[in-house]
Amino acid sequence: MISAKMRIRQVKEVEIEGLGERIKQARLDSSKSxxxxxxxxxxxxxxxxxxxxxxxxxxxxxxxxRKIEEVLGVSFGVNLEEDCDI
Structure with missing residues (x-):
């Protein structure tokens, strides 16, 4: 018997206060333009x-x-998996 696969999608949005300002500050602290x-x-x-x-x-x-964190060499501590029920 061939086993069928089912795809599951999880969509999760969280609000992080001040993240935009933290990203801006990381950019300003970076040596990159x-x-x-x-x-x-x-x-x-x-x-x-x-x-x-x-x-x-x-x-x-x-x-x-994640790309922003990688390019700027920082972590903003956002982890969507912590609250995952699966």
Whole structure:
């Protein structure tokens, strides 16, 4: 008998107070230019500024947050798995 696979999707959004300001401060503390950071993360400068000002129309993806952390060499301590019930 062939075993079928089922995909499960988990969508979770959390609000982190002051994350935009912390990202901005990490950018300012970095030796990299905004243009270099955006190129490495794969985001436009407009989107980056929306992140810093916390004015995104949607949520920042965890993938983009991890890329930002990697490029800036910091961790913002966001862990969505802690509250996972699965």
């Amino acid at each position: 905004l243009e270099q950071i955006c190129d490495e993360v794969g985001l436009s400068r407009t989107y980056w500024y929306d992140i810093e000002k916390e004015t995104l129309k949607g949520a920042l993806s965890i993938e983009n947050l």
